[in-house]
Amino acid sequence: MASISPDNHGLRLAVRYAVLILIALIFVFPLVFMVMSSLKPAQQLLADTASLRAFLPVGDISLDNYARAFQRAPIGLFVFNSVLVTGLTVLLCLAVCSMAGFAFVYLNWRGRDLFLSIILATLIVPFETIAIPLLLLVSKLPWIGWEGVSYGWLNSYRVQIIPWIADALTIFLFVQYFKGLPRELIEAARVEGATWFQIYWRVVMPLSGPVLATAAILKFLVMYNQYLWPLIVVQQEKYRPVMVGLQYFFQLNIAWGEVMAYLTMITLPVLAFYLALQRAFIASIASTGVKG
Amino acid sequence: MKLKRLAACSLAAQSLALSAAFAQTPLSMWYHGAGNEVESVIINQIVADFNASQSDWVVSLESFPQGAYNDSVVAAALAGNLPDILDVDGPVMPNWAWAGYMQPLPLDEAVIADFLPGTKGYWDGQLYSIGLWDAAVALVTRQSTLDALDLRTPTLDEPWSGEEFMAALDAAKAAGEWEYAFDPGLAWTGEWFPYAFSPFLQSFGGDIVDRSSYQSADGVLNGDEAIAFGEWWQSLFTGGYAPGTSQDPAARDNGFVEGRYAFSWNGNWAALNALNTFDDTLFLPAPDFGHGPKIGAASWQFGVSGTSQHPDGAAAFIEFALQDEYLAAFSDGIGLIPATASAAEMTEHYAEGGAMAVFFDLSEAQGLVRPVSPGYVVQALVFEKALADIANGADVADTLDAAVDEIDADIARNGGYGH
Known part of the structure; x- marks a missing residue:
């Protein structure tokens, strides 16, 4: 077996870093292009796309596109709506799906495997196929509010949140993760007289940081990027989320600088959320490849 | 006391305003x-x-x-x-x-x-x-271009014939001053295709659907006139007169004012940009390919x-x-x-x-509404795809036949759309 000389090792390390930097650049370039373009006037932006200048803060740089973007659309309102809807959905989804996962893994009840199979089978059903039936359903559902009972959920936050709380992928993630936790912990808690909810809350959830982060990030991205559903259930500007708001910028002559400024601004919450949970997310991804 | 009276007046005014508001449906x-x-x-x-x-x-x-x-x-x-x-x-x-x-x-x-x-x-x-x-759309060019190419200025009463239009494109191409002689604007997709280009088909004598009954496209979208239109349309791209479907949207938006195209097929919404760039900008009527000059309306x-x-x-x-x-x-x-x-x-x-x-x-003078039919929303998509395919080199007759089949099947599926 040939030994690895220090020179050889250094070369391999250099090649590895070069490949990783190249891959990182490929992923970072679109973001850099977006931010740089948001600082340039339309004519320059389009002219720069033919060269590397597209990725550099050169030429006539200013924040004018941001100012005009704010004039064109109520960006603050759209971001608030999206963050509210996304945040509440993520929290409720984590609570409901983790409890469902817990019930599928730790509780013995008749039909458990069949129910899990049915839920997982819904993963292959594209949302577009159920969008219209779901629209018809939510347009007639009752709601009890301050003014009594009303019918129809259209034009509200709840219509953007409630149908998205439970989802098969998140339940699947929790099921898989819970299966990997030591059974002895659960049994010990049962012997100590803990209730199932106490076990869920005090034993299982504190050990579930990685899967919570993963599920939260995936759900956040799905919810923040929602377009079709809010498009068909929300007709009032006051409930519109950011992705539908993007359409405000596509007029006959598209102001690409404003589009890029808007995209830069609405990307910030996603980046902030990802960076906040990045460590746990990577830990979770890494743990999926490790056999215990 | 004065305050009380003012408050009472204010209350009365508010009540009146409110009652007026409530009276409005x-x-x-x-x-x-x-x-x-x-x-x-x-x-x-x-x-x-x-x-x-x-x-x-x-x-x-x-x-x-x-x-x-x-x-x-x-x-x-x-x-x-x-x-x-x-x-x-x-x-x-x-x-x-x-x-x-x-x-x-x-x-x-x-x-x-x-x-x-x-x-x-x-x-x-x-x-x-x-x-x-x-x-409305027009053939956008410059007086200096017409002068340089020694072309007459077409008018509403006397538009260019199809032959004159192609002669103008030949002259522009031969001059070598422009990247392309003509920019129909294929970077714009969707409704632009039927809005901007179906009038050419209608000027040739064809149409997207037979307007006498709106029950079929057979004979109008794949008849001799339509095939002649399709072959002319394809020749714009195979002959190097016009940029095809891969045109950069930026080139579409700014190509004419940047001097890359001699003629541009564009709408009134883009006219100010051209006028502000060239003070000799001209908006010419559509050419007449045999059945009168047409442009889209509505x-x-x-x-x-x-x-x-x-x-x-x-x-x-x-x-x-x-x-x-x-x-x-x-x-x-x-x-x-x-x-x-x-x-x-x-x-x-x-x-x-x-x-x-x-x-x-x-x-x-030239405006012609697109087919007045509920099926138009489907026919527009079929027409767009057919024109893009022909521009990309597809066989004209086969493509138009396939488009007719698709349109007719849709009309049949929808029980004739109530015509």
């Missing part, structure tokens, strides 16, 4: 102009003026971005959530009327007698929608939703909005062609002698 209205600041200001002004002008109705406006508008309306129709007043793109109106999303517009024909033909939306013999403006129009309980109130608002001052305001604001000659006279660009007045004449 609310009308909801949806509009496609969110994101366009100028358009938003004008439409909000019209709503405010209308609400202040009478005490029977009060209109509340909800604006949508154009790209999301049609889907929102269709979804709302399914959910039974339509407003009283809608705006609708002209060629889409028959589909919405047929589907029950709209009801006839109870408007006296005398009110719209002077309106451009393309602004009136008729379906099944009844008026369903009316537009405050129209749009833009966004107002109508009453199928579920509105107050069509009289909706019509009252629409009639109010048809005043010349608003038509002129929209024209000055967003560059569209005002629906009446009297409104055109009030505008900066379309008044007699104005830089864009020719578009009003073009719209009046």
Whole structure:
């Protein structure tokens, strides 16, 4: 077996870093292009796309596109709506799906495997196929509010949140993760007289940081990027989320600088959320490849 | 005591105002102009003026971005959530009327007698929608280009023939000064294709669908005239006269003003950019390929939703909005062609002698609405795909035959669309 000389090792390390930097650049370039373009006037932006200048803060740089973007659309309102809807959905989804996962893994009840199979089978059903039936359903559902009972959920936050709380992928993630936790912990808690909810809350959830982060990030991205559903259930500007708001910028002559400024601004919450949970997310991804 | 009296007066005034407000019947209205600041200001002004002008109705406006508008309306129709007043793109109106999303517009024909033909939306013999403006396309070039190529200036009365048009393109190509002789604008997709290019087909003598019955495209979209059109269309790209479907959108937007194209097929909405760049910009009429020069007609129009309980109130608002001052305001604001000659006279660009007045004449003389059929929304997509395929080198006859099959199958599936 040939030994690895220090020179050889250094070369391999250099090649590895070069490949990783190249891959990182490929992923970072679109973001850099977006931010740089948001600082340039339309004519320059389009002219720069033919060269590397597209990725550099050169030429006539200013924040004018941001100012005009704010004039064109109520960006603050759209971001608030999206963050509210996304945040509440993520929290409720984590609570409901983790409890469902817990019930599928730790509780013995008749039909458990069949129910899990049915839920997982819904993963292959594209949302577009159920969008219209779901629209018809939510347009007639009752709601009890301050003014009594009303019918129809259209034009509200709840219509953007409630149908998205439970989802098969998140339940699947929790099921898989819970299966990997030591059974002895659960049994010990049962012997100590803990209730199932106490076990869920005090034993299982504190050990579930990685899967919570993963599920939260995936759900956040799905919810923040929602377009079709809010498009068909929300007709009032006051409930519109950011992705539908993007359409405000596509007029006959598209102001690409404003589009890029808007995209830069609405990307910030996603980046902030990802960076906040990045460590746990990577830990979770890494743990999926490790056999215990 | 004075304070008490003031408070009492204030209370009485508020009560009166409130009772007046309560007496007004609310009308909801949806509009496609969110994101366009100028358009938003004008439409909000019209709503405010209308609400202040009478005490029977009060209109509340909800604006949508154009790209999301049609889907929102269709979804709302399914959910039974339509407003009283809608705006609708002209060629889409028959589909919405047929589907029950709209009801006839109870408007006296005398009110719209002077309106451009393309602004009136008729379906099944009844008026369903009316537009405050129209749009038109023209062959955009420069006087210096015509002079350099030794070409005569075509007029509405004497447009270029198809042969003259191709001779002009040959001359421009041979001059070698431009990247392409002609820019039809294939970077723009969607409705641009049937709006801008089906008039060429109609000038050749074909059409997207047989307008005598609207039951088939056979013979009009794949007949001899249509095949001649298809071969001409393909020759624009195989002959190197025009950029194809891979055209960069930036080149489409700025190619003419950057001097890359000798002739550009473009709309009145892009005219100001050209005029501001070249003071010798010309807007020429469409060439005549044998059956008269044609351009597309019909833009966004107002109508009453199928579920509105107050069509009289909706019509009252629409009639109010048809005043010349608003038509002129929209024209000055967003560059569209005002629906009446009297409104055109009030505008900066379309008044007699104005830089864009020719578009009003073009719209009046050459405008042809797209097929007035609920099936148009499907036919437009089929037509777009066929033209893109032909531009990319597909066999003309086979492609048009396939398009006819698709259109006919759709008409059959929908029971003839109520014609």
